[in-house]
Amino acid sequence: MTCNLCGSEQQERLDLGEPLVRTGAYVQCPTCGLIYHSLPDSIDRMRDFYHSEYAGEYSASEVISRELALARINRLGKARALASLSPALEIGCANGEFIHELAGRDVEVSGVEPSRAMSEHARDHFGLEVVTGLYEDQPEKAAHYRLIAMFHVLEHVVDPTLTLQRIHRELRPGGLLFIEVPTLGDCQLSMVFKPIHPTVFVRETLEAMLAKNGFESLWIDEKGYHLQVIARPMEGQMPVTWPDPVSIRSRIKRYLATRQNVMDRIVSTLQALVGQKDGAIYGAGLNTLDLDNLFPLMQLDLEAVYDADPAKWGKQVLGLEICPPSELEAWHGSYLIISSYAFQEEILEQLAHLEKRGVRLVTLYEKS
Ligand SMILES: [Zn+2]
Known part of the structure; x- marks a missing residue:
């Protein structure tokens, strides 16, 4: 198992604390700081997972999801005139709220979504062109899209470098990539360290991975649990700023300590009931x-x-x-x-x- 960012074969085990042992063996690359799971799922297991468990559990109420979609569209609109983003693809488009809202703004859209239930909803409810499956399994369209968006997807993919390289080939010059991943921010109960997240990104490792794969980050924002980047594909090599593994490690420590406090508070609240x-x-x-x-x-x-x-x-x-x-x-x-x-x-x-x-x-x- 080599580091997906720098290729190093060295890894340092992360101590996630006693109650978190069941979340598996996360390691950190001592060279570039990337945090990843040492036993990631195979792409075949991922296919099975997204066809079964994932289908029922992930959907939030439609009204709320629409608000989230609108916030993302608002952000995107600040980077580029939306009407110039056709055709657009969303990888992991869930129920289709984001591309539905984009379509309402004269953008030609399509989506890929592994969950059968959610992709069906996107097709039947919104009439969207959405394929059920994994992005990696679809036929490649060279220099085709002006926008590729993926929210809470890159941390799930088995080989993020391969996925980013493919996105780079599918984007037209001057196109945009809009990414959101969970990070070590704001502590909610749902854990960023779980085997379904083969990679856990922080700002520096995501930026380095984008640069290494030919993207220039135009805008980065970290709000609580969410890390968002808007980037564009460039020709040739991009300078990579290598992260400092030690500073990332101390952030993990702080994250775990804060999360422990959150859990303690929840337990005492429930205990009182x-x-x-x-x-x-x-x-x-x-x-x-x-x-x-x-x-x-x-x-x-x-x-x-x-x-x-x-x-x-x-x-x-x-x-x-x-x-x-x-x-x-x-x-x-x-x-x-x-x-x-x-x-x-x-x-x-x-x-x-x-x-x-x-x-x-x-x-x-x-x-x-
Ligand atoms: Zn590395």
Whole structure:
């Protein structure tokens, strides 16, 4: 196993702390600082994964996803006139919100999405041209696109260098690459170190990998958990600024310490609910599954899980039925746990009126 960024065969094991052992063996390259999993999945296993587990769990409510898509489009519009970005491709386009919004701004769009359920939604609901599958399996189109976007994808791919080289070939000169990956920022429960992320990027390693593969970064932003870059393909070699592995390592330490505090706070919040009658959870996504791993939720007296995504209604999570939030209007429980990091404040605002009826809204995250 060699480093995907600099090719070094040396690796230093990262100590992620006792409770995190199950997240696997992450290593850091002592030469360039890249953080990667020493036992990454094969591309075949990735295909299987995205066809099964991934399909049901990742979707957020449509309204919220639209807000996210609009924020990204807003950002892109500052870099380039949107109308000049046809044709555009989104790799891992999920339900298609981003390219749907782009299409509404006169951009010719298409997408690739490994999840069958999500790619179907993109086709049926938005009428988008979306292929079900992995980007790496599609026929290559040389110098074709003016925009390629990938949000929370590059950390999942088995060989990010190969993927970036292919993107470089598929972009026209002067085209744009818009990338977002999770990083060691803001601490939510969902962990950046998990085997489904073969590579964990920080700003310097992502920038170096882009430069090494012929991209010039035009704009970089790090907000909490998210690292965004807009870059363009260049001809020939780009100067690479090699990261400092020691400074990255100290950031990992800080990240893990902060995350431990977050987990401790969540456990004590949930512990305080033991013995209280008639509770429920808002949010049937991955966050709730992570929560259950941290603190077995069967210790609580929970009646149901509410979620804004109609695709989940009537299904079960943690042995509880998933119900539409409208049913909360007739619900007379005592507490409702808001199980979402990214949308905690929005959900709290939407449900504030329940408190007048005596429902206690329980939040799990402290945000500055
Ligand atoms: Zn390296």
